[in-house]
Amino acid sequence: MITLKNVGTTYSDIDQITLGAAAPLPVGVYQENAAGFMYNGAWTQNANANALGEARKFTNDPNGTVSFAINNTVGQVTVYRTTYVAGVYGSMQVFVDGTLLTTINNTSTAFLFRQPYTFAVTPGNHVITLKNVGTTYSDIDQIKIEPAS
Numbered sequence: 001m002i003t004l005k006n007v008g009t010t011y012s013d014i015d016q017i018t019l020g021a022a023a024p025l026p027v028g029v030y031q032e033n034a035a036g037f038m039y040n041g042a043w044t045q046n047a048n049a050n051a052l053g054e055a056r057k058f059t060n061d062p063n064g065t066v067s068f069a070i071n072n073t074v075g076q077v078t079v080y081r082t083t084y085v086a087g088v089y090g091s092m093q094v095f096v097d098g099t100l101l102t103t104i105n106n107t108s109t110a111f112l113f114r115q116p117y118t119f120a121v122t123p124g125n126h127v128i129t130l131k132n133v134g135t136t137y138s139d140i141d142q143i144k145i146e147p148a149s
């Protein structure tokens, strides 16, 4: 959230606010709290020795999303996340420019950290959004952005 606050008893005014698009993330490996990931909804940052970089970010908010921009250098994305029993953990949807691409199943019989899920994207300027489904948990631990293989 951005807050603009007037100082003292002098005047300020707002005429126009321009929002620029987020810069695309270059090919690389990013932790969950990297600049360039735009989270919406309620997410909890969680220090955890089992997670990559010893931290992850989780949500059970049905409107919990994280979005990031990529460009034409990118051909595939790998989401590293935690999986756990169905009913506690569930799934998250992957949207490319607002269109559903696939659904990631985050369930397993044991608590498993650092689990990769890879999806391909057609190289171009895209916004990727990962969305928690329902009120079960999803988390983001690390995201790897790679050229087309």
Ligand SMILES: [Ca+2]
Pocket: 031, 032, 051, 052, 053, 054, 055, 056, 140, 141, 142
């Ligand atoms: Ca991490």
